[in-house]
Amino acid sequence: MSVDLSKYKKDFPILHRKVRGDNPLIYLDNGATSQKPESVIAAESNFYRTINSAVHRGAHLLAEEASQAYESARENLANFIGAKTDEVIFTKSATESLNMIAYSLGNPDSKFNVSAGDEIVVSEMEHHANLIPWQQLAKRSGAKLRWFSITKDGRIDTSNIDTLINKKTKVVAITHQSNVFGTIVPLTEITKAAHAVGAVVVLDACQSAPHFAVDVKKLDVDFLAFSGHKALGPTGVGILWGRTELLEKLEPALFGGSMVDSVSMEGATWAKAPRKFEAGVPNMAQAVGLSAAIDYLNMVGMEKIAGHEADLTKQLLDGISKISGVDVIGPLDMKDRGGVVSFTVDGVHPHDVGQVLDQYGIAVRTGHHCAWPLMRKLNLVGTTRASFHLYNDSSDITALLAAIEQVKIYFKVGK
DSSP: OOOOOGGGGGGOGGGGOBOGGGOBOEEOBTTTOOOOOHHHHHHHHHIIIIIOOOTTOOSSHHHHHHHHHHHHHHHHHHHHHTOOGGGEEEESOHHHHHHHHHHHHHOTTSSSOOOTTOEEEEETTOOGGGTHHHHHHHHHHOOEEEEEOBOTTSOBOOTTHHHHSOTTEEEEEEESBOTTTOBBOOHHHHHHHHHHTTOEEEEEOTTTTTTSOOOHHHHTOSEEEEESTTTTSOSSOEEEEEOHHHHTTOOOSOOSTTSEEEEOSSOEEEOOTTGGGOOSSOOHHHHHHHHHHHHHHHHHOHHHHHHHHHHHHHHHHHHHTTSTTEEEESOSSOTTBOSEEEEEETTBOHHHHHHHHHHTTEEOEEEOTTOHHHHHHHTOSOEEEEEOOTTOOHHHHHHHHHHHHHHHHHHTOOO
16 A cells, blocks of 8 residues: 655654755654644643643633543544543553553452452563563452463464453553564454453554544453553653453542542542543643644554555565565564564664664664563564654665665775
8 A cells, every 4th residue: 555645744744854964854763653743733832821720620710621622632532442431541651541541440349350360361472561460469369460462573472362361360461563573463352252251352452543543432442541652642650441341340540539439537538530541641742732632643643654654564574574684573474463663673673773863864673662572572672673654655664774884894894
């Protein structure tokens, strides 16, 4: 699917920068965070300029306008993922979202909870944010943590799914797309197995929701998290989505103002979701900025973005295949694959690769990508990772491939 999105590059102020050696910035670190279009920057700053006030508090005009903008942002996010408005919870990050759901599921007072003897299933390709909270929940509750292994080509091995997901399984927490491999997991198979034994599925959609259409009903998951800053939005805002019937069963993880129905000196009762999970003054301007980012993504079109990134991914995979001594870590084809490509250069540390690329104005991610267990499984100290978004184009890939050749020349490796 050939899609030209080059006209949108002008909307991102930072991409007009010159960097090392007066080179134009080529930003290929979108798996870490995305850049922001002018409309998002304006939406957040205009909130502070014109309607800044604590939402859901006060009877004055600013409070009313701020609350309306905040709740409109919630509705916009809900429509973006095919959810009900009151199922969308604003958090500070996807990491906080995943920790919150793990804490709530670990609370014995929750009507659906994890306890001793239960099992939690993850995979070897999880980001630390979707691994450590479940490790800690298992430690606190006495549950057992189990995991899917990976295949040699960087996919989840589901050959033992019928034994791995069993009657003891209470939670399956899985990434939608690997932040290292770019692999899109066989979610239908996993959700079917989980629901067959009464387990819930928690989906880390950080690498998927900003890049291709995500519909929670079609995915048939129970909870979903993603971060605003990876979806062209501001930092400091994330999304936690959960099914209404499950949110009603869970105790909150954070306590304070706004999330209560009533309070006495002896105790408190909670407001209904989503406010039950949004203690304190929320990240209002960031939510409004994220809503503007969603508007921008919708304006471009998620199908177009996905097709565009697929073209770039294929171009890079094809190009790397022609460079000796450079190996892709993960799937070599485009089947169930997103716009993330990790690679190694024989004889060169990933950090050194990244520094040379930086001299040509190319920003990539190097290291373990917050996936230490996966790196240990692969027997790697890390990789160099290029990841795309709608504002990247074919010339960026051409420049990256040429710079990789310069890495080999600089370090005198390969032919």
